[in-house]
Amino acid sequence: MKRKVSYPAVIITAFLAFAVMSQGCGIFDPDDEPPKEEPLPPLPPDSPQAVIDNMEHAYKNFDYERYLPLIRDDFVFIFNEDDIEKFPDDIPPEGWWGAPEELLSAEHMLDRNYEPSDPIYKIDSMTLLVQLSGDLLPSNQQGAPEGTLESYVTFDLTVAANQGQLDLLVKSRPLFFFAPDDSTEKVWRLWKIQDAPFQED
Numbered sequence: 001m002k003r004k005v006s007y008p009a010v011i012i013t014a015f016l017a018f019a020v021m022s023q024g025c026g027i028f029d030p031d032d033e034p035p036k037e038e039p040l041p042p043l044p045p046d047s048p049q050a051v052i053d054n055m056e057h058a059y060k061n062f063d064y065e066r067y068l069p070l071i072r073d074d075f076v077f078i079f080n081e082d083d084i085e086k087f088p089d090d091i092p093p094e095g096w097w098g099a100p101e102e103l104l105s106a107e108h109m110l111d112r113n114y115e116p117s118d119p120i121y122k123i124d125s126m127t128l129l130v131q132l133s134g135d136l137l138p139s140n141q142q143g144a145p146e147g148t149l150e151s152y153v154t155f156d157l158t159v160a161a162n163q164g165q166l167d168l169l170v171k172s173r174p175l176f177f178f179a180p181d182d183s184t185e186k187v188w189r190l191w192k193i194q195d196a197p198f199q200e201d
């Protein structure tokens with residue numbers, strides 16, 4: 001019997017980077033497991049859509065090298081207030097983290113050899129669906145690099161752990177900010193993610 005544990009959006013990566021948490025359980029049907037996919041070569045990050053496509057494939061295929069170039073040096077992840085209140089010991093007190101913490105967290109998620117502090121959270125497989133759920137609009141966020149675009153995205157992540165006995169779920173609609181490296185817009189990266197509360201089905 002599998003246990004299904006639901007987490008708010010970035011908490012899975014947070015506990016793999018810093019701590020272990022639990023929040024509820026249920027029955028998981030093995031028939032729900034997705035089919036295996038062959039890894040695809042990285043797409044040139046020449047559009048916001050290519051950025052999220054590469055993110056999706058990085059998680060599905062445990063490919064940190066594909067994830068690494070998607071994050072700007074000035075990247076910021078903003079935690080939602082519900083998570084800050086619920087998990088004060090596992091989220092930085094300022095309520096956000098930068099590129100080093102994001103990349104450390106992703107490296108732990110995407111490294112098959114990483115051993116978490118509690119073996120029950122050893123990851124077996126992941127599936128990730130990231131889709132634009134609104135129009136890409138020019139961002140007026142303070143400090144945004146010139147040309148930054150923003151859009152809400154659908155973010156659904158399932159992580160099978162503990163030799164398939166534990167499933168960790170993320171369902172969220174965060175706000176993504178995509179910034180071009182320069183005026184040619186040939187390379188896009190993530191400048192900021194503003195998280196949203198966990199969404200029930």
